[in-house]
Amino acid sequence: xxxxxxxxVVARDLRLAYRLSRSRSSTLxxxxxxxxxxxVEYEELWALDGVSMDLExxxxxxxxxxxxxxxxxxxxxxxxxxxxxxxxxxxxGHLSPLISLSGGINxxxxxxxxxxxxxxxxxxxxxxxxxxxxxxxxxxxxxxFLNVPVRNYSTGMQARLAFSIxxxxxxxxxxxxxxxxxxxTAFRRKSRERIDYLMGGGTxxxxxxxxxxxxxxxxxxxxxxxxxxxxxLGPSADVVAEYEATT
Amino acid sequence: xxxxxxxxxxxLRVIAILAVPGQAPESTMVNTTELPVxxxxxxxxxxxxxxxxxxxxxxxxxxxxxxxxxxxxKRSVLGVWWTLLNPILTTAVMWIVFSQIFSRQGDPxxxxxxxxxxxxLLISMYFSQGVLASGSSLVASHGLLExxxxxxxxxxxxxxxxxxxxxxxxxxxxxxxxxVTGVGIPWTILLVPIxxxxxxxLITGLGLLIASMAVHFFDVLDFVRVLLQxxxxxxxxxxPLSMVPDAFQIFIKLNPLYSxxxxxxxxxxxGEFAPVWNFVYMGLSAVVGLFFGVWVFSKSMRNLTAYL
Numbered sequence: 210x211x212x213x214x215x216x217x218v219v220a221r222d223l224r225l226a227y228r229l230s231r232s233r234s235s236t237l238x239x240x241x242x243x244x245x246x247x248x249v250e251y252e253e254l255w256a257l258d259g260v261s262m263d264l265e266x267x268x269x270x271x272x273x274x275x276x277x278x279x280x281x282x283x284x285x286x287x288x289x290x291x292x293x294x295x296x297x298x299x300x301x302g303h304l305s306p307l308i309s310l311s312g313g314i315n316x317x318x319x320x321x322x323x324x325x326x327x328x329x330x331x332x333x334x335x336x337x338x339x340x341x342x343x344x345x346x347x348x349x350x351x352x353x354f355l356n357v358p359v360r361n362y363s364t365g366m367q368a369r370l371a372f373s374i375x376x377x378x379x380x381x382x383x384x385x386x387x388x389x390x391x392x393x394t395a396f397r398r399k400s401r402e403r404i405d406y407l408m409g410g411g412t413x414x415x416x417x418x419x420x421x422x423x424x425x426x427x428x429x430x431x432x433x434x435x436x437x438x439x440x441x442l443g444p445s446a447d448v449v450a451e452y453e454a455t456t
Numbered sequence: 457x458x459x460x461x462x463x464x465x466x467x468l469r470v471i472a473i474l475a476v477p478g479q480a481p482e483s484t485m486v487n488t489t490e491l492p493v494x495x496x497x498x499x500x501x502x503x504x505x506x507x508x509x510x511x512x513x514x515x516x517x518x519x520x521x522x523x524x525x526x527x528x529x530k531r532s533v534l535g536v537w538w539t540l541l542n543p544i545l546t547t548a549v550m551w552i553v554f555s556q557i558f559s560r561q562g563d564p565x566x567x568x569x570x571x572x573x574x575x576x577l578l579i580s581m582y583f584s585q586g587v588l589a590s591g592s593s594l595v596a597s598h599g600l601l602e603x604x605x606x607x608x609x610x611x612x613x614x615x616x617x618x619x620x621x622x623x624x625x626x627x628x629x630x631x632x633x634x635x636v637t638g639v640g641i642p643w644t645i646l647l648v649p650i651x652x653x654x655x656x657x658l659i660t661g662l663g664l665l666i667a668s669m670a671v672h673f674f675d676v677l678d679f680v681r682v683l684l685q686x687x688x689x690x691x692x693x694x695x696p697l698s699m700v701p702d703a704f705q706i707f708i709k710l711n712p713l714y715s716x717x718x719x720x721x722x723x724x725x726x727g728e729f730a731p732v733w734n735f736v737y738m739g740l741s742a743v744v745g746l747f748f749g750v751w752v753f754s755k756s757m758r759n760l761t762a763y764l
Binding site: 236237238240285286288289290292293296297298299300301302303304306308309313315317318322325326329330331334335381 | 491492493494495496497515516518519520523527600601602603604605606669672673674675676679
C-alpha cells in the first residue's frame with residue numbers, strides 16, 4: 210500500500226465575500242437607475258475570513274459553530290461550488306459532497322432515476338450506476354420505493370438515499386453537511402459503520418454537525434468556526450468541551 | 457509556512473506530471489497521480505474551459521436531455537403529443553386567421569399551411585423556446601448548482617439540445633403535411649441538419665448570455681420573454697416577404713433569423729439552396745452569437761452560485 214503524500218484537502222487563507230447590499234440591484238431597471246446615480250455599491254460580508262486547514266488522509270474532521278459561522282460556505286468552497294475570493298484550496302481525489310441533506314437529489318424523479326442522476330453528477334458512468342441501483346437501494350432500505358418519486362419520501366428516507374449513493378464507491382473525500390442529523394438511530398448506526406469502513410479504505414470525511422455527540426463519536430479532530438474565522442482546531446474532545454462551555 | 461511550501465511543490469509536481477507523461481519523479485506515489493485535482497487558484501481560460509467542461513460532462517448532458525424529454529411525456533396523458541401540440545395549435549389558429557389573406561399573395565407553389573408550419577417550428581418552437589429554456593436554465597437548476605460542483609454551462613447547453621430534439625420531433629407532422637398536400641419531401645431534407653446545428657450554436661450563445669444576466673437580475677427573463685414573442689413577427693413566419701414594402705424589407709433581411717428561415721425552408725420543402733449570402737450570414741451569426749455568449753458568460757461566471 211502506497212502512502213499519499215499530499216493531504217486530500219489543503220486550504221490556505223480562504224476568504225469569501227458575499228455581496229450584500231442595501232443598494233444591490235436585483236432588477237435590471239434598478240441597476241440602470243443606480244448606475245446613472247453612480248450608486249452601484251456593495252456591502253461585503255466576509256463569510257470566510259482567513260481559514261487555513263488540512264484534511265488529513267483517512268481522518269474525520271468535525272466542523273462546528275453557530276449558525277452563520279461559515280460552515281456550509283467552507284464546505285461549498287472545498288467542493289468547488291463557490292470560488293474563494295482570496296486564498297486557495299487544493300483538493301486531491303474524488304469528492305462526494307452531501308451539502309444540506311439531499312445533495313444532488315431531485316425530488317421530482319423516482320429513487321431509481323435519482324441513483325443514476327446523482328451518481329452521474331458525482332462523475333460516474335450512467336451505465337455503471339444502473340447496475341448499482343439494487344445494491345444502493347438495499348443499503349438504504351428503499352427497495353420497495355425505487356419507483357416512487359422522491360417527493361413522497363420522508364426526510365430520513367431522502368437522507369438515506371443520498372448517503373447511500375454518495376458513499377457507494379469509495380470517494381477519497383466525503384462531505385457530510387448535516388446529513389446524519391435527520392436519520393433515526395438505526396440509520397446513524399449504519400452510517401457510522403459505513404464511514405468506519407470508508408475510513409479504513411482511506412476516505413477522509415468532513416463532518417458538519419450541530420450534534421456534539423455525533424462529532425465526539427465520529428471525528429478525531431474538530432474545527433470550530435465563528436464569524437468566518439477559526440476559533441479552535443484540535444482534538445474533538447477538547448474543542449467540543451470548549452465550545453459547549455460557551456453556549 | 458512550511459505547509460504552504462509543501463502544497464506549492466505538490467501542485468507543481470502534478471502539473472509537471474500532466475505535462476510530461478512518463479517522466480514523473482520517482483518520489484511521486486502512483487495513486488496521487490491518478491486522482492483528479494481541483495485547484496481553486498487554477499487560471500480560467502475564457503473559451504477553453506467552457507468546451508472542456510461540456511466535453512467532460514457529455515454523459516451527464518445526455519442523461520439530462522433524456523430526462524428533460526421524458527419527464528414531460530411521462531407526466532401527461534398526451535405524452536409526446538404535448539411537444540407537438542403547441543406548434544400545431546399555433547399553426548391551426550394562424551391558418552384559420554390568415555389563410556384567406558396570405559395564401560393568395562404568397563408563393564403559389566407551396567401551400568400556405570406548409571409555409572406557416574415550417575416557420576412556426578423553426579422560429580417559435582426551436583428558437584424562441586430554446587433561448588428561453590436555455591436562458592432560464594441556471595435559475596431553474598439553482599438547487600443543484602448550490603450543492604454540486606457542476607459547470608453551469610452544462611445546464612444552458614442541455615436546454616438548447618432539448619429544444620433541438622423537440623424541433624426534430626416537430627419535423628414529422630410537417631413532413632406528413634407535405635406528403636398529404638402533394639408538396640412531397642425533396643432530397644434536400646438530408647441537409648436540414650445544417651441550419652439545425654447553426655441554430656443550436658446561436659441558441660447556446662444567446663442562452664448563456666441571458667442565463668448569466670438572469671442570475672444577477674431577476675427581471676431579465678420577463679423582458680426576454682416579451683422580446684421572444686415578437687420574433688415571430690420580425691421575420692416572415694406567417695406572412696410572405698413580398699407583402700412587406702420594399703423600403704422595409706432590408707430590416708427583415710438584416711435579422712439573422714431571416715437567413716435561417718430561408719435556408720431551412722429551401723431544404724425542407726422547396727428542394728433548393730438559398731442564396732449564398734443567407735448561408736454566410738447564418739454561419740457568421742451562429743459563430744459570433746456563440747462566442748459572444750460564451751465570453752460574457754465566462755466573464756460573469758465568478759461565483760455565479762453566490763447569487764442564485
